Amino acid sequence: MITNKINTILNNSQQGDIDYTICNYIKMNLKEVAFMSIEELARKSYVSKAKISKFIKKLAYDNYIAFKDDCLLELEIRKQVTNTNYFLTKKHLHDSLSWIEKNLMKIEQSQIDYFVRKIKKAKHVYLYGVAYSHLLCKYLQYEGDLFQKDMLVLDENESTIELKEDDLLLVIGIEEDALSKQSSRYLRKLLRSQGRKLLISTQMIDQKMLNYFHETLLLPIDHLEMKERRIMFHCLIDMMMSRYHECA
Template identity: 30%
Template sequence: MSQRILDRLNENYHLSENDQVIVTYLLEHLEEIPQLSSRELAKKTYTSATTIIRFIKKIGYKNYSDFKYHIVLMLKNMNLDNYDIFSGEDILSISQKVSQLENDTIQKTKDSLNQKDLQDIVSSIESQKYVDIYANDTNSTICYYAAHIFSRLGIFVQVYKDTDLQINHALNIKNNHVIMIVSKHSRNPYLIDLSQTLLRRHIPFIVFTGQNQNRLSQNATYTIHTPFDPQSSSIQEWVFYTSLKYIFDLIYSLLYSMSYEKTKKYEQLYDQIFFKNL
């Protein structure tokens, strides 16, 4: 597994001998990387701090802090190739892969979340009560799911999947709604332009994306990363949707806990109305 990841990185970034030593160490010590300084990593890989900085810039990171925050998630994502579905696989093999993939995806998402950012996001939603989401295609379907479950908490979500509505909303929205942008690849030019519009208008917004380095995140107030590697396999879109649903479920659960008594009373009233004539 580690050799396959090393080969892929070498193919994409033309790694030097020192780079390969660094990658090998990263793969074997993923959990300790966030605690290491660049000098400590250089010492452990028998290289230099200059070599470390050169390496992280080669693979697309701006600085060492940015690298530490994202590299573990990136390398873990590449391990998801192990769950590819092949022609002729039996039911037992596929069922094991599907269940393990969902578990691993949720665990990787959980590990990558910034707890302070998540708490800030939840507090903002609880305070504002209104959430507007820009999302296209299947992404919007997951967001409609969020709209349904959040409404049980008295929080109302509007999903904008049409480009003209997204543009008009970004041009007119006041600073009293929570704005979210959902994009797997973060390459949609309209969404990038909308993020710049929101930034110019000083409207805070949250980006949900599967890409570590992208222009949407550069403009965002908060970014939540999900496991997603578009080069690795045909199951990656499913991984993104599983991760996105988990994040919405997590936000819902935190909000539920914050207003537990109020929500329980609301649920009783809802059930009285909904089941009255059934």
């Protein structure tokens, strides 16, 4: 996801670097950049077209069109969140939490236990997600550290990991569009590698994606907007790690 990639570079670059300059411009003007030509982006960020092309490759995009498509996807996901009309009242909060609980209760405990067993059994656990799902992966990694479980959050800016037979890839996808048949080249390569592959997503996931995974945990999202889904996924991670502790 473009935001994850941009933030990674910004967090690891000096303000005077060319990459920092390009990243900062894209981050502050994403709505406009999604519709710019490569020549216009180069002019607006005060670098050459060649620098932009090199930068796009560094972000692991095949070409400028793929980069713009990811920008549009990011805007669509943001729209799903910001379009939600939230009234900060006790009643709304009560209703939201009530629906989150009802949806969580529909998940079979046996499914959660299966995922926990596979995480415990795997020699290495690799976590992949985009946008908010990427943050959840980092949270799961932090929780795993408490149990001394080797977990690594994958970043598309880095080289692709070659999974071994006894490794586990856990993909988290709150934003279903980000895990469609048009998903990143990085993810597609991961799904073709060895190791066991598990998916945690919603029931709205592209059904063609399910064929790549050995097991899926698809959460119902009845009456839940995007912000409420995030809370529910966070609760699920807590449930899984609590179960992990019980089985330790």
